[in-house]
Amino acid sequence: GAGVSQSPSNKVTEKGKDVELRCDPISGHTALYWYRQSLGQGLEFLIYFQGNSAPDKSGLPSDRFSAERTGGSVSTLTIQRTQQEDSAVYLCASSLRDILYEQYFGPGTRLTVT
Amino acid sequence: GQQVMQIPQYQHVQEGEDFTTYCNSSTTLSNIQWYKQRPGGHPVFLIQLVKSGEVKKQKRLTFQFGEAKKNSSLHITATQTTDVGTYFCAGLSSNTGKLIFGQGTTLQVKP
Numbered sequence A: 001g002a003g004v005s006q007s008p009s010n011k012v013t014e015k016g017k018d019v020e021l022r023c024d025p026i027s028g029h030t031a032l033y034w035y036r037q038s039l040g041q042g043l044e045f046l047i048y049f050q051g052n053s054a055p056d057k058s059g060l061p062s063d064r065f066s067a068e069r070t071g072g073s074v075s076t077l078t079i080q081r082t083q084q085e086d087s088a089v090y091l092c093a094s095s096l097r098d099i100l101y102e103q104y105f106g107p108g109t110r111l112t113v114t
Numbered sequence B: 001g002q003q004v005m006q007i008p009q010y011q012h013v014q015e016g017e018d019f020t021t022y023c024n025s026s027t028t029l030s031n032i033q034w035y036k037q038r039p040g041g042h043p044v045f046l047i048q049l050v051k052s053g054e055v056k057k058q059k060r061l062t063f064q065f066g067e068a069k070k071n072s073s074l075h076i077t078a079t080q081t082t083d084v085g086t087y088f089c090a091g092l093s094s095n096t097g098k099l100i101f102g103q104g105t106t107l108q109v110k111p
Helices: none
Strands: A005-007 A010-013 A019-024 A031-037 A044-050 A053-056 A065-069 A075-079 A088-095 A109-113 B004-007 B010-014 B019-025 B029-037 B044-049 B055-058 B061-065 B071-076 B085-093 B099-101 B105-110
Touching: A005 A088, A010 A019, A019 A088, A019 A109, A031 A075, A044 A065, A044 A075, A044 B099, A075 A088, B004 B085, B010 B019, B019 B085, B019 B105, B029 B071, B044 B055, B044 B061, B071 B085
Parallel strands: A010 A109, B010 B105
Antiparallel strands: A005 A019, A019 A075, A031 A044, A031 A088, A044 A053, A065 A075, A088 A109, B004 B019, B019 B071, B029 B044, B029 B085, B055 B061, B061 B071, B085 B099, B085 B105
16 A cells, blocks of 8 residues: 655755645544654654644644644645755654554655755 | 663674663663664664563664663674664653653674
8 A cells, every 4th residue: 555655755955945745644544743864863753643633743843843634634844035054855744543563754855954 | 760771882892792782761661672773874763662571572672661661772693794883772751751862872793
């Protein structure tokens, strides 16, 4: 079956512009996660959705970052007024029910802020 | 704050040698998951450990969860070039219910 998909795969944007990253989780998965991975670094947790609600937003780095999930499916991560330090790979993952279940990761969106 | 530390950060081994990565938490974990990320790829789930002292094997890979549920290890016997990648542990904190990823151990295998 289809895995987690993310779009775009690559995004180059100018500093100060807004960007939207999209994640389509595996059908039927109720939990969805966003992570950020800088070059050669580990996974930085951003936000976790259970259905459409976000019980844990603690990882969002600043108020320029926001995320929403609609219909218990697709999620978008929005970064406003992008900065160069936002350059990274943004990974989305989904799991069947909650964080007790294995996570399936998408291929990521590589964001470059020039 | 809560942390999950992984050591070593990098490991270079000759093909055929063994490899171990360790994961240590400052707090008790409900469970621990292990993921592998190949170069240029995304993390892929390997296994989940839940019980104190649990040991699970997958071919040449052996995973352990400590008795106190604060540490875990992944051991690879007789490494192969296909083992190259970064191995992450992710621990679910018993206190907060948060899943915390370690920084990963990057394994290089020389043929």
